[in-house]
Amino acid sequence: MASVSEWNSRVRWAECDAAGIIYHARVFDWFSEGRIVWLKEHQLDYYDHLRPLRIELLVKSATASFHHSLRPGDPIRLTVTADQLSPTRITFHYQVLPLQSPGLVALEGLTEHAFVVDGRAKRLDRAAPDVFAQFAQAL
Numbered sequence: 826m827a828s829v830s831e832w833n834s835r836v837r838w839a840e841c842d843a844a845g846i847i848y849h850a851r852v853f854d855w856f857s858e859g860r861i862v863w864l865k866e867h868q869l870d871y872y873d874h875l876r877p878l879r880i881e882l883l884v885k886s887a888t889a890s891f892h893h894s895l896r897p898g899d900p901i902r903l904t905v906t907a908d909q910l911s912p913t914r915i916t917f918h919y920q921v922l923p924l925q926s927p928g929l930v931a932l933e934g935l936t937e938h939a940f941v942v943d944g945r946a947k948r949l950d951r952a953a954p955d956v957f958a959q960f961a962q963a964l
Contacts, residue, residue: 828963830863832903833924836895847895853887856919856934859905863917867963869956880953882915882938883946889934893923900924901931910964912950912957914939 832855840851860882864871875881895901902922909916919934940949949957 828867828906830859830866830905832859832862832905834858834901834903836897836899836901838897841897845896849889849891852889852921852932852934853936855901855903855921856887856889856905856917856936859903859919860917860936863905863907867959869959869963875956878953878956879943880949880956881941883941884936885914885939886937887934888936889919889932891932893926893929893931895921895923895931907960907964909937910960912940912948913946915960 842848904920921932942952
């Protein structure tokens with residue numbers, strides 16, 4: 826089973842549209858925050874480990890499905906899991922859970938990333954086999 830990481834926050838006014846409902850594009854910032862937490866919890870810290878090795882995770886695609894609205898001040902929990910690891914890509918899945926409504930999923934999303942080393946898409950298993958092994962172990 827894939828390991829789950831969590832990021833907790835509150836919906837901020839700046840993340841909402843004029844009607845006071847979460848603005849759709851802002852959830853991709855949440856996904857990024859959650860992904861950073863997942864990487865750190867798996868000894869793949871983006872800033873201290875991957876970037877110094879000149880390894881980036883380039884977003885190839887990103888989707889979000891909205892099931893329930895969120896408003897300013899709502900406490901949320903973002904859960905992140907990673908799967909579908911290949912030598913060239915990794916996929917992350919996200920769920921945003923409103924903490925005031927247990928069991929409810931407000932939105933779900935997915936991001937697919939290509940491994941980039943020294944500014945070029947590369948097979949991570951060849952360019953950085955130790956790092957690739959860490960990703961594989963984390964799943």
